[in-house]
Amino acid sequence: MARLGVNVDHVATIREARKGLQPDPAAAAVLAELGGADGITIHLREDRRHIQDRDLQVLRKTVKTKLNLEAAPTNEMVRIALDVKPDQVTFVPERRQEITTEGGLDVVANRESLAGKIKILREAEIEVSLFIDPDLDQVKASHKLGADAIEIHTGAYAEARPGKARVAQFEKIVNAVKTASRLGLTVHAGHGLDYWNVEPVAALEEIAELNIGHSIVSRAVLVGMERAVAEMKRLLVDARP
Ligand code: PXP
Secondary structure: OOEEEEEOHHHHHHHHOOOOOOOOHHHHHHHHHHHOOOEEEEEOOOOOOOOOHHHHHHHHHHOOOOEEEEEOOOHHHHHHHHHHOOOEEEEOOOOOOOOOOOOOOOOOOOHHHHHHHHHHHHHOOOEEEEEEOOOHHHHHHHHHOOOOEEEEEOHHHHHOOOOHHHHHHHHHHHHHHHHHHHHOOEEEEEOOOOOOOHHHHHOOOOEEEEEEOHHHHHHHHHHOHHHHHHHHHHHHHHOOO
């Protein structure tokens, strides 16, 4: 079974709609762990549109499983990570106007600036994962840079119409996952995964971790966080009999 990292950003999105205190992503993280989450993921965006610096500090103290910080590969974010020490940093590309992360990192084009940041974090015993499209050049470049893991962007798969288009996107994921695993990289995947499309991805033996946010928080609004996580976890368990 792949580990389930639950992304609680959108609990903070609801809170920030009123700039108040509720709902608290730290409370959601406790319930997610009770529901079976193997890790908690948050994205501290440069514009702080949902998760705030304080959330990261609180979650560092309260998460019992694994805290994965998604962040743009900037000096500011490296400094914050060194200070707060999440278990893992996942570098993601960030554009201010985007609604959510749109594409993977261009590791090939940004080798030099990424290499230094990966080294600094690894020396601080923080695992580094790179969020990339299912593209073999990006997989190989990530391996060369010494990242611990890659996270394969499943957004194009999730958005493709069921049928031929989705099968084609799934094949890209399979190729990238197998290549990364052969190179010795730990393989994660995520983005756009929901209760209807997760199973084929969760069935891939090489995938160690899935990071899922929006679909779980959306379901949690209606059925509660613990149940929403437990229902997703069951799909991950059943995907690998
Ligand atoms: N993985 C990464 C690297 C992401 O940036 C996100 C979105 O913050 C997710 C996973 C979760 O995506 P979703 O909210 O669509 O499940």
